[in-house]
Amino acid sequence: EAGVAQSPRYKIIEKRQSVAFWCNPISGHATLYWYQQILGQGPKLLIQFQNNGVVDDSQLPKDRFSAERLKGVDSTLKIQPAKLEDSAVYLCASSLDRLDTQYFGPGTRLTVL
C-alpha cells in the first residue's frame, strides 16, 4: 500500500514570498490533516479535512495560511506571505476515518530567509 506522498520535500524562500505544498493521502482515506512541526517540537495540527470539508481549522493562521482539498483527495496548503517564523516541517497525514490511525507523509521542510 502506498503511503502519504508530499511534495516538494524541501523549499527555501524569502520572507514575504508565497509557497504551496501538495499532499496525496493514502487511497480511500477520508480524513486528511496538515501539521506544522517546528524544530525541537512535536507536530501541531493546522487543519483537518473530512472528505472535502473542513472539520477543524482553529489553529490555522488564516491571515496568511490557506488550505483546500479538492474532490476529497489531494490537498494543498499555501502560505502567503511567508514569515521567518513559518520555517518548519509541514506534515500531511491521513486516516481512514477521524478516529483511525493517522499515517504521516515525509513532510516538506520549509526555510524562510
Added chain:
Amino acid sequence: QQQVKQSPQSLIVQKGGISIINCAYENTAFDYFPWYQQFPGKGPALLIAIRPDVSEKKEGRFTISFNKSAKQFSLHIMDSQPGDSATYFCAALVVSNSGYALNFGKGTSLLVTP
C-alpha cells in the same frame, strides 16, 4: 499552551538497557494516548497506543504504562537496540465539537549506544 508535557528531552541508553519516556497531561477529556516514533527525514509513525480504561499495554519490546489518577503515561522500551535510536512523541487525542485533535508532546531524542 502545551497540553501534553514530555520528559526527558533527550536520553542515552546502552544496548540491551531499558529506555523510559514519561508524559503528563491535564485535560481529563483526553481518551486515546498514542506514541509515535520519528526517524530523521521521515514523518512520525504510530508505535503503540492505549486507552484510559487499561493500565498497561505491551507489544513486543514496547510497553505503555498508564496512570489515570496521576494523569501520567510512559513508554518503556525493553532490550533497547541501536535501531531504536529516533525521536519519540507521546500524544493525546481529544474529541470536541470541532473534531478529533491529536496533541503532541515536544519529543524525546533517544540514542542507543552499541
